[in-house]
Amino acid sequence: MSSGTVLVTGASSGIGESTARLLKEQGFTVYAAAPRVDRMKALEAHGIHVLPLDLTDNALIEACVETILDREGRIDVLVNNAGYPAYGAVEDVPIADARHEFEVDVFGPARLTQLVLPVMRAARSGTIINITSVGGKFHTPFAAWYHAAKHAFEGWSDALRVEMAPFGVDVVIIEPGGIRTPFGDTLVENLRKASGSGPYAAAANKTADGTAKLFAGKRLSDPSVVAKTVVKAATAARPRTRYATGYQAKPALFLRKFLPDRAFDRLIESMTS
């Protein structure tokens, strides 16, 4: 059994919900946070504390950390999991929507991390676990803003890892592949809204159809696969710097690393057209 206090963001659904449950089963005191608190009733019944947290709202971010520190006096593990796909052709996605993607997937978790770091630094221990994506290493069409945010979060996390090493605080990146969660519905909805009509419609709708089929099928991994990886990272004496996990994560990263750009582009085109 493990002890310590953990905060998991985006815990009302998918990977975050599964992670909160597994961490609780491992013995952690778990705080689950998300905008839709009503969706976390089952977690509450499981002995998990729930808090409202919209990562675009600085006051809620500060209140979330303050509440946990008032009650527990410590935060040992922060799991920056919340995120969503702002899909659509670059030309079609309004810049306000692109900024929102960065607020939720980069600046919100960055602000939350800033508030947690002094506590971990003083304790000379702690683990920040950032859920990025294999999409933080490669690219697909109609996902430029999502890839941009996840690439940014990867680079930010790498730099933070080096900054925090002298203070005994670990920073871990987890790069999920395809995971069966409501993320697929959000992706398809956002893609159709942005590019379902207009110059990119044919290819965008084909991508939306293919994605909907993939997420409805059985090939994608269960969110518990990522939850187990989070527990591994949170309980390791010396966690790895990054873990790739879930459907096609490792082959996708391997191909991106070793194929030249145009060969990788052709591979992606053949898979999406």
Ligand SMILES: NC(=O)c1ccc[n+]([C@@H]2O[C@H](COP(=O)([O-])OP(=O)(O)OC[C@H]3O[C@@H](n4cnc5c(N)ncnc54)[C@H](OP(=O)(O)O)[C@@H]3O)[C@@H](O)[C@H]2O)c1
């Ligand atoms: N599923 C995949 O294939 C996959 C692959 C690679 C990486 N990922 C990453 O894994 C993470 C979790 O995704 P998931 O698949 O579990 O998706 P999900 O089931 O759609 O869950 C997304 C979570 O993020 C929360 N969220 C959305 N907007 C937010 C905001 N403004 N502030 C705070 N929280 C917000 C949602 O809360 P509400 O529902 O309460 O709004 C929800 O709890 C994301 O970072 C995603 O990019 C997923």
